[in-house]
Amino acid sequence: MLTLMAPITRAVAGTITFPTNGMPNLVFPASTAVSRDVPVGTVLSSQANNAGISASSVTCNVQKDVTVNGTPLPGDPLTFQTNVPGIGVRFYITNGWNGSWIQVPVSQTLSSPSGASAHYTRADLVVTGPVSTGSITTLPSMMVKFSGSCITTVTATQSLTPGTAITSNTCSVTTPALAFNLPKGLSNKLVTTGSTTGDTTVPLGLNCAAGVKVAVTITDATNPQNLTTTLSLAPGSSASGVGLQILNGSTPVAFGPDSAVAGNTNQWSAGTAAGGTMQIPLTARYVRTSGTLVPGSVAGRATFTMSYQ
Template identity: 55%
Template sequence: MKALCAGLLLLGSIHAYADYIHLPYAKGWTDNFDNISFSASFAPSRDLPIGSVLQTVKIQNQITYSATCSVTKTITVDGTPVPSMTGTYQTNVPGIGVQFYVTSGWGGSPNPLIQAPSSETLAPSSSGGQPIFYTRADLVVTGPVGNGTLTTLPSMAIQYSGGCLNDPNSPSTSPHSLALNPGTVITGQTCSVTTPSLNVTLLPISADGFATVGSTKGSAPVNLGLNCSKAGINVNIALTDASDGSNRSTTLGLAPGSSAAGVGLQILNGTKPVAFGPDSAVAGNLNQWLVGKSSVGMMSIPLTVRYIRTAGALTLGTVKGTATFTMSYQ
C-alpha cells in the first residue's frame, strides 16, 4: 500500500508540471513585470512631427514553458487610444502618448517584437531552458506638445490560455501586467509671438512700366518678432492668404476693399517670393519653411512686401491684401 501511494503521489507531481508557462521566469507564476521608467524630464519642441519617439525603454525577461496544446497569447492595453494612431494610448499630458511592444511567439532572441494590442496562436512547444522575452514601451508625440507631469498612464497585460493550462497549482493563465512609473516632467518648448498683428503700407506707384504680367514695383519691409525661451528650436512659418485659403501661389490676392485690378502683392523671404499654404502648425505643412534655429530672447523674421502685375486689365485704385502667419516649433 505504501508503495502504491508513493506511485500515485509521483504521478500527481508529474501532472502538476506537465503544462505550464512561467513569465517572468525570475519571479513567481503570477507576478507582474517590473515597472518601466522613462527619463525624469523631456523638453521637446512643441510641433515635433506626430509619431516622433522621445524615448524607448526595453526590459529583458526570461520565460519557461511547456505546452502540449495550442496556446493563445493575448496582449491588451488598459488606456484610451489616440485617434488615427494605431496602438498608441493617451497620457494626461497633451501631445504625449505611449506604445507597447512584446516579443512575438513563445520567445527567444531572434524573435521580433510586435505592437500591442495583439493576439497570437502558439503551437505546442517546450522551452528547454529560459529563452529571452522582451517587453518595451515607447514615449511618442501625438500632437502639439503641452506641459505637465505624467501621472495618468496606460498599462499592458499579457495572458495565455489553452486547454492544457488548467492546473490550479501552476496558474499559467493569470495575466502578467506591465505598468509605467509616473513622474516624468514634459516641457513643450515654444516661442511667443511679439507682433501678432502688423500693418504694412506701400507707397503709391504709377502704372507706367507696369504692363508686363509678372513685373514688380515698390517694396516695404516688415519684421515678425518672437521671444524664445530656449535656443536651438527649429522655427518654421507658413503664410496663408486670408482672402483665399486655397491659394498656393506666390501672389497674395486682393482683399475686400480693393478698387484696383490686375495687380497683387508678394511677400519675400530675402529675395525669394513665399508661396502660401494652409493655416496649420503641423510639421511638414504645405509651403511651410524653416526660418532657422531659435536663440534665447528676441528673434526677428525680416520679410519684404511688393506689388506684382497680374493678368487682366490694369485698373487704378487701392490695393489691399491680408495674410496670416502660423508659427511651428520643431
C-alpha cells in the same frame, strides 16, 4: 449490470513562468523638453526590458494574449493616452517566442515552446498632437497572458513609472500684427506680367526657447484657398492688373491653409532659434498680374501661423 466510473481528469503538467522578480517597471526620463508642434508619431523615449520566459513540459499550442489597460487615442487603437495633452504611449513585445518586435494589443497562437529564452517588452513615449507642459501621472500598462489546454494560465503586467515632466518649447510672438506701408507703385515699373516694385521689409519678432525649429505658414485672408504666390486684393481695392507678394528673404512665399501642423501645405522653415529674441524679415511688394493695368488703391490681408518643431 450498472457500472459507475469516476470522471477522467487530465493533469495539467505544463508550465510557463516569468522570472521570479516579474516585470520591473519601465522608466522614462525624469524630464523631456519637446517643441509644441513636432510631427505626430515622434518617439521621445523608448524603454525596453528583458522579461525572460521559461517553459517546461508544454505539449500543446499556447495562446498568447497581450492587452493594454488604458484609453486608446481616437482613431489610433495602438496608441494610448496619458494625462498630458499631445503625449501618448505605444507598447511592443517579442513576436512569438523569440521574434522581432510586434505592437500591442495582439493575440497569437504559438506552437509548444521548450526551455528558457529572452522575451522582451517595450514602451515608447510618443507625440500624439500639439504638446502641452505637464507631469505625466496617468499611464497605461500592458498585460501578458499565456493559456492552453496543457498549462496553467499565467499572467504578468508591464507597468510604467509615472512622474516624467514634459516641457513644451514654444515661442511668443512679439509683433502680432505687421503693416506694410508700400510706396506708390509706378505703372512704368509694372509693364510685363510678373514684374515687381515697391519692396518694403518689416521684421516678424519672436522670443523663443533655444533649439526650437520655427516654421511659418502665411494664409491669404481674402481667399484662404489660394495656394499661389500672389496675394488676393482685399475688398475696397480699386486697382486691377496688379497683386501683392510676400517674400521670405528673396523668395516669394506661396500661401497655405491656416494650420500649425508640421508639414502643412506651403509651410516654410524660418530656422532654429538660438534662444531669446528672433527676427524673421518679411518683404511685401506689388506684382504685375494678367489683364489690363488700372491704377487705383491696393490693399491685401494675410495671416501668419507659427509652428514650433
